[in-house]
Amino acid sequence: PQKRGYSQKARDIGHFRQTFAVLNVGDLAGWDAAVEVSPQSLRDAGKIKNLKDGVKILGGSTKSKAKGGQLPAGLKFRDVLFSASAREALGAVGADFGDTETATAE
Numbered sequence: 001p002q003k004r005g006y007s008q009k010a011r012d013i014g015h016f017r018q019t020f021a022v023l024n025v026g027d028l029a030g031w032d033a034a035v036e037v038s039p040q041s042l043r044d045a046g047k048i049k050n051l052k053d054g055v056k057i058l059g060g061s062t063k064s065k066a067k068g069g070q071l072p073a074g075l076k077f078r079d080v081l082f083s084a085s086a087r088e089a090l091g092a093v094g095a096d097f098g099d100t101e102t103a104t105a106e
Contacts, residue, residue, distance in 0.1 A: 018052075018053040018054070019052045019053055020052055020053055020054050020055060020056040020081065021039070021042075021048040021049070021050060021051060021052050021054070021055045021056070022055075022056055022057075022058055023042065023047055023048060023055060023056070023057050023058070024057070024058055024059075024060040025057055025058065025059050025060065025071065025085075025086045025089050025090065026060070026071075027047055028057075028071055028072070028075065028090075029070060029071055029072070030072070031045075031072055031075065032072070033072045033073065033074045033075055033076075036076045036077070036078055037075055037076065037077045037078070037080060038077070038078040038079055038080065039051050039054065039055045039079055039080065042055060054079070054080075054081060055079075055080050055081065056080070056081040056082070056083070057080060057081070057082050057083070057086045057090075058083045058085070058086055059082075059083050059084075059085025059086035059087075059088065059089050070093075071089070071090065071093045072093070073093045073094045074093075074094055074095070074096070075090065075093075075095045075096070076095070076096045076098060077090075077095065077096065077097050077098055078098050082097075
C-alpha cells in the first residue's frame with residue numbers, strides 16, 4: 001500500500017533552486033561610472049524587471065548592440081554575482097568588485 005502524507009519527493013526539484021535576474025555585460029555600456037551598480041540601481045534604471053533571488057552578470061556580449069559603446073572604466077559593484085568571463089571583461093576595464101562573488105556557471 002502507498003503511504004500518505006508529506007514527502008520531499010512530492011515536491012518539484014526547482015523548489016529549492018535560486019533564480020537570478022540575468023544581465024549581459026554589454027548592457028552596462030553607457031552606465032554612469034559615478035553610480036554604483038547594485039540590484040536596486042539596475043532595477044531603477046530599467047535594466048532588469050524583477051530582483052528575484054539576486055542579479056547575475058554574464059559575459060555574453062562585451063559590446064552593447066543598441067549603443068555600440070564600450071564598457072565604462074571604474075564601475076563599482078555591490079551585491080551582484082558574476083560569471084568568470086564577465087569578471088574578466090569588467091576587470092580589464094578597471095571595475096571595483098567590492099564584496100561580490102564569482103558564481104559558478106551551471
